[in-house]
Amino acid sequence: MSSAIVQHRKLFRFGNVLQTLQTIIKLIQSAPTAADKPGIFLQIVQNTGFLVYWITDHLSYLASIKFYSLDSAAYSAKSFEAFYYAMLAAVINNARALLAGKTTTPVK
Secondary structure: HHHHHHHHHHHOOOOOOHHHHHHHHHHHHHHHOHHHHHHHHHHHHHHHHHHHHHHHHHHHHHOOOOOOOOOOOHHHHHHHHHHHHHHHHOOOOHHHHHEEEEEEOOOO
16 A cells, blocks of 8 residues: 555656756756856756656656556666766755855755
């Protein structure tokens, strides 16, 4: 029963792809005028990693509920790899900000 709840909870995360894509577009649009270009680049890498994570996680979910005949485990592994790179970019960007004595602000 708990596995079914976890699997179906993922169904409500399908909108995250659009939100992440919108964030990437805003970051790309703000890049030419940004003072911290490496920081913007790292945020784009981070959000692109999250976008790949969401897409591959959704494919894994759809395969697990037999919507598609895909290898769920392979897509799950790819999603966690993308999540790792997204978090790595976030850690690097936050470390840069801490060393520079400033705080990072999320894109609104």
